[in-house]
Amino acid sequence: MRKGLLLPRLKLELRTNPSRFAVIGVSLMAIIASFAVGMMLLAILGRSPMRVANAFFIQPFTSLYGIGEILLKAGPLLLIAQGLAVGYRANVWNIGAEGQLIVGAIAAGALALSFDTSNSVFLLPAMIIVGAMAGATWAAIAAFLRVRWNANEILTTFMLSSVALQLLYYLVTGPLRDPSGQNFPQSALFSDAALFGTLIPGTRANTSLLLGLAGTLIAYIFIQHSIHGFRLVVSGLAPRAARYAGFGEARAVWIGLIAGGTCAGIAGVGEVAGPIGMLQRVLSPGYGFAAIIVAFLGGLHPIGIVLAHSHGATICGRRLRTGVG
Amino acid sequence: MAQQRGINMMDTLMFIVLGTLGATTPLLFAALGELVAERSGVLNLSIEGMMATGAAVGFAVTTLSHSHGLGFLAGALAAAALSLAFAMLVLVCLANQVAAGLAIGLLGLGVSALVGKPFEGNTVAPLSKLNILGLAHVPTIGPILFGQDILVYTGVALLAILAWMFKRTKLGLIIRAVGEAPTAARDIGYPVIGIRFGCVAFGGLLAGTGGAYLSTAYTALWTEGLVAGRGWIAVALVVFGSWIPLRIAIGAYVFAAISLLELSIQGLGLYIPSQFLSALPYIVTIVVLAVISRDTTYLRLNRPVALGKVFRYDG
Numbered sequence: 001m002r003k004g005l006l007l008p009r010l011k012l013e014l015r016t017n018p019s020r021f022a023v024i025g026v027s028l029m030a031i032i033a034s035f036a037v038g039m040m041l042l043a044i045l046g047r048s049p050m051r052v053a054n055a056f057f058i059q060p061f062t063s064l065y066g067i068g069e070i071l072l073k074a075g076p077l078l079l080i081a082q083g084l085a086v087g088y089r090a091n092v093w094n095i096g097a098e099g100q101l102i103v104g105a106i107a108a109g110a111l112a113l114s115f116d117t118s119n120s121v122f123l124l125p126a127m128i129i130v131g132a133m134a135g136a137t138w139a140a141i142a143a144f145l146r147v148r149w150n151a152n153e154i155l156t157t158f159m160l161s162s163v164a165l166q167l168l169y170y171l172v173t174g175p176l177r178d179p180s181g182q183n184f185p186q187s188a189l190f191s192d193a194a195l196f197g198t199l200i201p202g203t204r205a206n207t208s209l210l211l212g213l214a215g216t217l218i219a220y221i222f223i224q225h226s227i228h229g230f231r232l233v234v235s236g237l238a239p240r241a242a243r244y245a246g247f248g249e250a251r252a253v254w255i256g257l258i259a260g261g262t263c264a265g266i267a268g269v270g271e272v273a274g275p276i277g278m279l280q281r282v283l284s285p286g287y288g289f290a291a292i293i294v295a296f297l298g299g300l301h302p303i304g305i306v307l308a309h310s311h312g313a314t315i316c317g318r319r320l321r322t323g324v325g
Numbered sequence: 326m327a328q329q330r331g332i333n334m335m336d337t338l339m340f341i342v343l344g345t346l347g348a349t350t351p352l353l354f355a356a357l358g359e360l361v362a363e364r365s366g367v368l369n370l371s372i373e374g375m376m377a378t379g380a381a382v383g384f385a386v387t388t389l390s391h392s393h394g395l396g397f398l399a400g401a402l403a404a405a406a407l408s409l410a411f412a413m414l415v416l417v418c419l420a421n422q423v424a425a426g427l428a429i430g431l432l433g434l435g436v437s438a439l440v441g442k443p444f445e446g447n448t449v450a451p452l453s454k455l456n457i458l459g460l461a462h463v464p465t466i467g468p469i470l471f472g473q474d475i476l477v478y479t480g481v482a483l484l485a486i487l488a489w490m491f492k493r494t495k496l497g498l499i500i501r502a503v504g505e506a507p508t509a510a511r512d513i514g515y516p517v518i519g520i521r522f523g524c525v526a527f528g529g530l531l532a533g534t535g536g537a538y539l540s541t542a543y544t545a546l547w548t549e550g551l552v553a554g555r556g557w558i559a560v561a562l563v564v565f566g567s568w569i570p571l572r573i574a575i576g577a578y579v580f581a582a583i584s585l586l587e588l589s590i591q592g593l594g595l596y597i598p599s600q601f602l603s604a605l606p607y608i609v610t611i612v613v614l615a616v617i618s619r620d621t622t623y624l625r626l627n628r629p630v631a632l633g634k635v636f637r638y639d640g
Contacts, residue, residue: 093423145611150618152564154370154423158557159607166604174598289434292427 027304030297068203072275075205076101076267076284078212078309080291082219083263085300087256089223090236093154094257096142097264098288099161100135102168104265105272106176107134109187109279112194112272113176119193127194128211128269135265136258138164143257147250153257161288172279187279196274208270215263220302232256264288341582341589342469346477347543348581349574351376351535353480355559356566356573357487358531362408363563364491365524366504366631370426371411373556374433375404375529376536381441383537384547387449396449397476397537404533405526407433412525416518419635430556437549444547452476452542476538483531488570500524504629507636517636532556554607561610565617567627583609 039049060066080097087094094100108131115123138160145151169185171177178188196206223229235242235252243249271283298305355372362369383400387393407429414425452474454461461472491497500520502510507517539555540547558580566573587602618624 088424091423093427095427145615149615150621150624151611151615152618155557155561155564155614156611158554159561159611162554162607163604163611166600166607169603170598170600173600289431293431296424296428 024304024307027297027299027301027307030299031308034297064200065203068200068205071199071203071205071209073287074309075209075212075274076270076287077291077294078306079215079263079267079270080260080287081294081298081305081309082212082215082302083260084291085295085298085302085305086219086223086229086232086259088236088295088300090232090252090256091239092236092253092256094139094142094157094260095154095292096139096157096159096161096164096288097260097291098284098286099157099164100138100261100264101268101271101284101288102161102164103138103268104131104135105268105283106164106168106171106279107131107265108269109190109272110171110176112190113187113279115194116188116191118191121193123191123193124196124273127273128266131265131269132262133265135263135268136261138265139257139261140254143254146253146257153253157257168279168283169281172281176279178278185281189278190273194273195277196270204275206270206274208274211266211270215266216302216306219259219305223302228255264291337589337593339465339468341585344585344588345578345581346469346473348584349578350477350480351539351543352555352559352562352577352581353484353574354476354531354535354538355556356562356577357480357483357570358528358535359559359563360528360566360568360570360573361487361500361531362521362525362528363632364504364568364629365500365521366507366629366634366636367412367415367521367525368422368426368633369408369411369525369528370423370560371407371428371430371433372528372532372559373552373554374430374437375407375532376433376539376556376559377437377552378407378433378440379404379533379536380540380551381437381439381444381536381547383533384444384447384449384540385440387537387541388444388447391450393452393541396541397534400537400541401530401533403436404433404536405529407436408525408529408532409522411529412522415635416521416525419637421635422633437552441547441549445549446547448546449541451545452538474542476534476542484570484574491570501629504631507631511638518638521636532559535559558606558610561614564624565613567617567623568629569627580606580609 039053042049042052060070080101084094084097108127111127111130112123139157141160142151142153142156145156146153172185172187176187178184178186181188196208199205199207199209223233231242231245231247232252232255234245235247235249239249242252267287268283271287272279276283294309295305297308355376359369359372379400382403383396386399387396390396410432411425411429414420414429415422454468454472454474455478456462457471460470461467463471489497491501499510499515502513503515503517503520503524510520511517535555536552540551544551559577562573562576562580565576584606586605587599590597590602
């Protein structure tokens with residue numbers, strides 16, 4: 001900060017816009033840095049970094065099944081991170097995606113269980129819609145509390161997350177428990193019509209991944225090319241300027257939270273109607289929280305998030321399967 | 326029969342009061358730590374992760390060294406190290422405090438899982454209860470006033486010291502000045518960044534101690550996810566207490582009591598789904614937060630003006 005110490009003639013100034021290179025470069029740098037720190041930590045723990053790197057980043061890609069597993073983790077992370085980033089750009093801090101995912105999964109699961117004999121092609125789309133609405137509603141509670149009573153959304157979204165988890169526990173041990181399931185805390189299996197189809201034969205990757213890609217496209221268009229997205233970004237970067245320009249803060253809060261809630265709700269549907277196939281106590285290995293990191297690693301930019309999430313999914317995928325880390 | 330019932334009620338009541346004091350302590354430590362950081366103008370949202378790290382490291386060291394003292398020390402230092410990383414990000418790199426807090430908090434949860442993994446399901450000897458002046462066996466008030474463990478008393482002492490410090494000492498005033506008007510504090514010549522570093526690190530020490538108390542004394546058992554949102558409740562408590570130590574302590578006590586309702590209601594033989602009771606502290610937090618935040622003038626009067634804002638020395 002001291003001027004004229006080392007570079008007497010150079011004066012550094014903040015640039016008004018990050019360059020195109022910076023947007024991508026920062027994400028890449030962050031990913032590389034996180035990789036390097038991870039390897040250092042492993043070295044400190046006495047594991048061979050090269051072997052772990054192999055286990056994390058090379059071995060999964062040597063088999064089709066491994067690639068499928070990574071895609072399986074990538075779908076929800078990508079979708080949730082894109083939704084959260086919309087809010088974060090507007091300084092709306094939704095940290096309750098985990099709960100919104102759970103509520104979305106519950107709603108979709110309840111629908112699947114009440115139509116368990118149906119083989120209609122509309123069942124799955126209906127589940128996606130219901131799940132999205134449930135996730136959005138859960139987030140909207142926080143939006144309402146913030147807009148109406150000024151309650152801090154960081155705290156309320158987190159608390160709502162914990163409430164959602166207890167709601168799930170209650171439902172799978174009570175009303176939605178499989179009557180013929182020997183008292184295990186889980187629901188009956190969904191019918192085939194309520195499950196996503198396999199995307200790549202021979203793997204567990206399913207078509208819900210396409211929802212993540214669609215979410216990315218929508219987020220990109222919304223943030224980079226729409227007036228609403230622009231307003232949102234302005235209210236995040238310069239709240240006063242946004243107020244002066246008439247971009248309502250309440251609107252940013254509503255949009256920011258509902259975007260995150262919707263995406264998380266859909267991701268929840270992707271889990272229960274994908275690899276899990278029923279409701280149970282554990283629906284997510286923490287996608288809702290990991291997505292926060294992915295969103296930041298990606299610099300809150302839709303393209304950056306795509307770069308970052310593949311990194312996150314690789315790590316998650318490996319960790320979930322082997323318990324490494 | 327009536328008498329029998331009376332004794333049971335009394336036992337239950339004693340159980341609630343005693344259990345609540347134990348459950349209050351981790352919340353109180355964490356919330357007072359957050360208070361100090363926030364009074365200096367830094368919003369540290371990594372409390373949950375710092376508590377989790379303190380809990381895991383404290384448990385590991387207690388197990389290995391058979392010493393609760395070392396466990397608390399290690400837990401506190403581990404959390405303080407995390408808080409220094411947070412302070413680096415927000416005070417030196419000028420990162421957004423919310424984002425940095427969330428990131429460090431998640432890091433803390435990861436560290437906690439990593440450190441705690443070999444100890445999953447293990448137990449340690451609980452922290453011994455004191456017998457002050459030999460009065461712990463006096464019926465009713467004895468165990469409450471004279472028979473707690475050392476950290477319960479430390480928490481109360483800390484509360485008194487911090488309340489006094491903020492109100493009556495120069496150090497307290499300097500910290501408040503840094504949190505209210507950092508530019509003015511800088512112009513008078515106070516090292517704003519240095520003071521904030523100190524406050525954040527102190528907050529980390531307390532959060533780590535609270536976490537270590539949770540794992541080595543309150544449950545005396547390690548499972549991942551032990552902290553279970555207490556760090557976030559501590560952050561909320563600072564708002565509920567409108568940045569005033571005594572009010573925060575009262576809030577912590579009330580929340581501890583609510584979190585124990587599950588056990589005591591079962592003790593009374595009522596049937597309410599346990600999941601509802603588990604969710605109750607979170608629901609209450611949301612409701613209280615909405616009620617308190619509604620009065621924006623009241624909040625603005627008490628909230629440190631510079632809280633959460635990036636401060637540049639040359640700005």
